[in-house]
Amino acid sequence: MTQSASDFMAQALYHPERGYYRRPVGPWGFEGKDYYTALDLGPLLGETLALRLEKAWERLGRPGVFTVLEPGAGRGWLGRDLLSAAKGDFAEALLYLHRDDNPAARCLAEQALEPWAAMGKAQFRSEAEALPPLVGAILSNELFDALPAQPWRWTGEAWEREVLTEDGPGWEAADPGEAGQWFAAQAEDGLQPGDGSVWCEGLPKLVKDLCGSLQAGLFLAIDYGESASRLLSKGADLRRYKGHAVDGRWWEEPGEADLTADVDFTRLESLVRGSGLTSTGHISLSRWIREHAPLAAWEEAWLSLDSVARIKRMENLLQLTLPTMMGERFRVLEAWREP
């Protein structure tokens, strides 16, 4: 039986009993785990987000309730860091909604968000619940790279899709439909043999649902990825994370390893615009941090910390901004809906 790589990824991550993101114990973090995210490195991302969201709250005229919905919120650590860092009237207005059906992560999120949940400032929503109309922000960290995606490649004459057969992984000729039109339109100098990219079938519906619930405010997505043309020229494919090692062997150990695909930021932006938001584009995480974090003030404050705490802070900043760490491999897309 032949299975498309995208169907394989959907089962490997989201099968109700055997899916990697449906297992009862989470394999995320450092020691003995598969991968870490920006949130394992320290609170700096959440602190920067708190400042960025406070500006959005001001732009909206300082509403009494500023709702932050985080789809794919996992362990809730970004919400925790955001709620810890928010200050004054903005903190009063902040209501954080965690949305992720991952049971192991949800359990950890309930612990991480416990103080705010007790005050009604953090709440949990299941993915089956209708998204509430909200004024505030929708933000995500590594949500879109966890959606099932199908790798395609151009042979020079035809499109092929990646599949798993009884003999192992391979490529077979297939009609890419809309994906083929998109890729052809995005290839800057025309398609070259070996060009290829990943196509996420579920992206339009998810973006439409999320943007549809945002009555006014900021849409912010942080993720692995590139523009469509760069993904095509590098021949983007699926990646597997297991025990902090990364490789392209996506067909091995389904349910026991994380699978991810680069996010096509050109397409994500186009879908967000199609939902009526104004996008300011996508930039590297490094540039976004430098735009929104008051680094001079933080540097001065860090000087008063003991050396262990100071070095941790500096490491956190370097990991988020150095090009080969997260600085250039991650991008941030921002878009806005006027009230």
Ligand SMILES: C[S@@+](CC[C@H](N)C(=O)[O-])C[C@H]1O[C@@H](n2cnc3c(N)ncnc32)[C@H](O)[C@@H]1O
């Ligand atoms: C790579 S993890 C990121 C978790 C967290 N944001 C972090 O940075 O640590 C991706 C998460 O997205 C969740 N997810 C996937 N599709 C989703 C959807 N449509 N709505 C909400 N969560 C989703 C998965 O269950 C998983 O917990």
